[in-house]
Amino acid sequence: MSKKNSFLGFFVTLLIVLIVIGWIANWNVEDFQEIGNDILVKSVMAMTATWLILATSSASILHRGSAPIIQTITLFFLSIGGLGLFEILNGEISRGMLATITIQWAGFVFGTIIVIFTVLTVVTGSQEDEEDPLLAMDK
Amino acid sequence: MIGHSTHMGPLETAEAVIHLVIPTCIYLFGSCLAIFGGPSPVGPIPKNWRIAGFMLMFISLGWIIIQSLQPESLPIQTAKMNDISIPSLLIGTSMVGAVATTVVLSLGDKRWNAAIITSALSIISIAILAQLSIEKSEYIRDSFQTIIGTIIGVIFALWVTFHVIVLIEKNAALPKSTEPITDEEKDLVKRHLEANIRGVKNE
Numbered sequence: 089m090s091k092k093n094s095f096l097g098f099f100v101t102l103l104i105v106l107i108v109i110g111w112i113a114n115w116n117v118e119d120f121q122e123i124g125n126d127i128l129v130k131s132v133m134a135m136t137a138t139w140l141i142l143a144t145s146s147a148s149i150l151h152r153g154s155a156p157i158i159q160t161i162t163l164f165f166l167s168i169g170g171l172g173l174f175e176i177l178n179g180e181i182s183r184g185m186l187a188t189i190t191i192q193w194a195g196f197v198f199g200t201i202i203v204i205f206t207v208l209t210v211v212t213g214s215q216e217d218e219e220d221p222l223l224a225m226d227k
Numbered sequence: 228m229i230g231h232s233t234h235m236g237p238l239e240t241a242e243a244v245i246h247l248v249i250p251t252c253i254y255l256f257g258s259c260l261a262i263f264g265g266p267s268p269v270g271p272i273p274k275n276w277r278i279a280g281f282m283l284m285f286i287s288l289g290w291i292i293i294q295s296l297q298p299e300s301l302p303i304q305t306a307k308m309n310d311i312s313i314p315s316l317l318i319g320t321s322m323v324g325a326v327a328t329t330v331v332l333s334l335g336d337k338r339w340n341a342a343i344i345t346s347a348l349s350i351i352s353i354a355i356l357a358q359l360s361i362e363k364s365e366y367i368r369d370s371f372q373t374i375i376g377t378i379i380g381v382i383f384a385l386w387v388t389f390h391v392i393v394l395i396e397k398n399a400a401l402p403k404s405t406e407p408i409t410d411e412e413k414d415l416v417k418r419h420l421e422a423n424i425r426g427v428k429n430e
Contacts, residue, residue, distance in 0.1 A: 093333075094329065094330075094332075094333030097329045097332070097333060098326065098329045098330070098333070101325045101326065101328065101329045102322070102325065102326060104325070105321060105322055105325040105349065105353075106322075106375075108353055109318060109321065109322075109353065109356065109367075109371055110371070112353070112356050112357050112360045112364070112367060113360065113364055113367045113368040113371045114360070114364045114368060115368065123372060126369075126372045126376070127372050127375050127376040127379065128376070129376070130372060130373045130375075130376025130377060130380065131376040131377065131379040131380030131383065132380065133376070133377075133380065134376060134377040134378075134379075134380025134381050134384065135380040135381075135383060135384040135387075138380065138381050138384035138385065138388075139384055139387075139388070142384075142388055153399070154399065154400075155395050155396055155399040158395050159391065159392055159395050162391050162395070163388065163391070166387065166388075166391075183235065183236060184235040187235040187236060187237070187239060187240040187308070188235065188308070188311055188369070188373075189373060190240050190244075191240055191243045191244060191247075191308055191311050191312045191315065192311060192312075192315040192369075192370050192373040192374065192377075193315075193373075193377060194243075194244050194247055194312070194315075195247060195311075195312045195313070195314070195315030195316040195318075195319060195370070196315050196316075196318070196319035196373075196374050196377065197319070198247050198248075198251040198316055198319065199315070199316045199317065199318070199319020199320035199321075199322075199323060199352075200319050200320075200323045201251060201255065202251065202254055202320055202348070203319075203320055203323040203324045203327050203345060203348060204323075204327070205254065205255055205258040205259075206258070206284075206341075206344055206345060206348060207327055207331060207341050207344075207345060208258065208262055209258045209261045209262055209280075209281075209284070210338075210340050210341040210344050210345075211338060211341050212261075212262045212265040212266070212267065
């Protein structure tokens with residue numbers, strides 16, 4: 089498959105899955121604004137978390153000069169800005185919402201892990217004929 | 228919006244996460260047995276264990292299906308936030324499974340088995356979601372919106388971070404470089420090279 093076709097296939101598949109799940113989730117075109125607002129709020133929360141993780145992880149290279157220090161401070165301010173934006177868009181961050189979003193992220197990550205390990209298992213399983221000659225020497 | 232109830236706190240969150248961790252860890256353990264029981268050049272284990280690995284993977288999938296459709300049948304108590312955790316797991320599996328199918332197919336190299344299994348995972352997850360939607364479409368909608376928002380948010384955050392880093396690195400002062408080599412140093416190096424590479428003539 090060519091590069092162009094694989095990109096097209098990727099987007100078409102993703103679009104089909106999104107439409108099917110949207111249909112299962114009873115999405116209505118009339119609720120477009122509400123859905124869009126909720127997605128925006130969740131994306132701001134994801135941005136805040138990502139910037140906070142990147143800022144804390146880049147703190148380990150602070151001793152390497154001024155650039156990492158500026159980078160860490162910028163990312164930290166971006167995460168605080170994200171938090172502020174979230175407050176503007178959604179109001180207070182409730183305890184229940186934090187709990188819900190944590191579990192939803194965990195569920196998504198575990199689902200991703202399951203698929204990745206399935207691919208690895210099947211791919212290594214289908215290489216049964218291409219046995220490593222060095223391993224075969226032990227027999 | 229779901230999640231405004233004050234009953235959901237850290238304990239309920241931890242409980243739901245543990246209920247997700249149990250089948251996922253069984254699946255990962257089975258998967259590792261299946262991978263390293265195959266023709267692995269690194270840390271191979273006895274081939275018989277590969278079958279045990281596949282069995283563990285099937286048990287884990289069965290566990291997830293029961294946890295989705297009839298959680299009260301499981302030997303452990305159902306988590307309070309099971310209705311939130313399961314739809315997100317299934318949506319994640321269905322979306323990533325579909326994407327993995329196209330990626331595996333685009334790589335070529337006759338990976339049909341992997342493509343069939345990932346697409347099967349995706350289709351089964353969608354079928355379970357459809358079954359769940361009869362009673363719990365609200366939870367599915369919320370999880371779906373969160374996952375779409377998360378994907379968009381993470382991509383945008385990484386894009387912004389990349390540009391911020393490029394901007395900072397561009398404006399960063401260059402490190403002090405050494406002065407260019409002088410003629411005296413050139414001569415010294417030349418003499419050393421001549422003495423060591425060509426050698427001193429004995430005649």
